[in-house]
Amino acid sequence: MKKSKVFWIYVAIALVFYAVVQFLISSEQLDMYYSNLFITIAINIILAVSLHLVIGITGQFSIGHAGFLAVGAYVSAIFTTNLGWPFPVGLLIGAIVAALAGLIVGIPTLRLKGDYLAIATLGFAEIIRIIFLNIDYVGGAAGMQVNYMTTWTYAFFAVLITIIVISNFTNSRHGRACIAVREDEIAADAMGINTTYYKVLAFAIGSFFAGLAGGLFSHNFFIIQPSQFGFLKSFDILIYVVLGGLGSLSGSIIAAIFLTVISLYLQDFPETRMIIYSLVLIIVMLYRPSGLMGTKEITDIFKFGNKSKGGNVNE
């Protein structure tokens, strides 16, 4: 009862935020530059949150997230631009195909652990990129023309759905099983949790939302190229999750917002941006290996209502 009330408060705050930004955009107080910034932030939040489910909650170290982004981007672009389907349907199909790709990649590779899994996912992402590079239908290395369709409304509701689904998943029985897998896979297995099932499930959900982000990403530009989905894109997404905290949903959202804004200001100096990124990454890992927020959420700091009760142990 109480939890659902808090949930609706958050949704209401989010909708008010959406309405304010939408009003500012439609009354042209915010120009193209800023509305584009908001859309980019939204896409990066979706990516960060979807990878957070795989790395932060389930503990599966996947560093090939850009592959699923590419699948979503290309598939939705094919449906909207080449076949003329409506944009929401294209987004959905892109996300579903990305989830299927996640299943295909996940079932064999999730038997691997730690470093091997990381390298295998990196390899799969690169294979996906090379496949798109070699398909003439999507333009090969030259890239593919895409209609500009992403608006703030689509981007915002995609973020809202992503966060609601993933936070509810995390708090459900399935989410707790995933956390058990993260903490100790062998012990979780011994307690009767089907570890393979949960790892693949989390991976597929993560891929689904990465595909959704891909659809928004491709329709936010006029052209997409395979080179946009290389190692560096995967590392960018990884940095959001790691910096925010391995296991903190709000941490990855904050990191995604913060780093997107910073990279916008450093756009003219890409080398400097990457040097700062990598130094931050190294220093955070050396002094705070669990990321800035750890597994804490921002809501643990600002609690609604139950301050007087002192903690939520007995809820």
Next chain:
Amino acid sequence: MEWLQQLVNGISLGSIYALIALGYTMVYGIIKLINFAHGDVFMIGAFIGFFAISRWGFGFFPALFLAMVVCAIIGVFIERIAYKRLRNATRIAALITAIGVSLLIEYTTIFFRGAQPEAYPDVISNKSFHFLGAQISMQSIMILSVSIALMIILQFVVHKTKIGKAMRAVSYDVEAARLMGINVDNTISVTFAIGSALAGAAGVIFGVYYTKIDPLMGIIPGVKAFVAAVLGGIGIIPGAMAGGMVLGVVETVVSALGFSLWRDAAAFVILILILIFRPSGIFGKNTREKV
């Protein structure tokens, strides 16, 4: 004799992968870390070789030696600064740090000299021999002989010297080695030094053979060398050599069959097949996970 030609090309490429893979496999064998920055040490080696040959007028062998020495120092430096603190941290933290170090080296190099590629000067004559209808260039022979010589030296160091014995002991069991009075920190540093020196040598050879180097050149050969190390069985030195050679030949064959755009994918397909069907690699033994 087209196939012989391809085989020669494949082995030349494979010996470069093998040299890089040796560094990966030694480091992984001893501290269980994928040193992502290894490919960038390879890139630095290529650039040192380039400056030594074209700016300072070194010959091929002095340049090779200089690159190896500088890369060894850089390798130890990276280990001491970035990885030493993380010996007992989680694997994810160590791997992310390695990615960070890799990006730092790449973009610092770009910051100082720009991202444009550099053309390697000719140091070895372009003469070639005809052998059973295949053209074998002087460069291929040079690459192969340098690689084999370095691998023989490495085998000697690992199996016949005291420090080699210490390395094998540390990779077998760190705690037990420490109890036996082995200086684990120094042994790990030496491992990094040797691995990085081999990567530096590979960089110079790569530059001479492909005549083009750039600051991001380390990424793909680095990942492929890791694939080679996994293919041969990670932590096993002859395995890394064999894995590198196999990978080089497979890539050359894929290119020769007309699928040159798919060449990079071939390495990853091999990696995934190996990981799924024989995770311990060709030469590896299966080990059970302890609870």
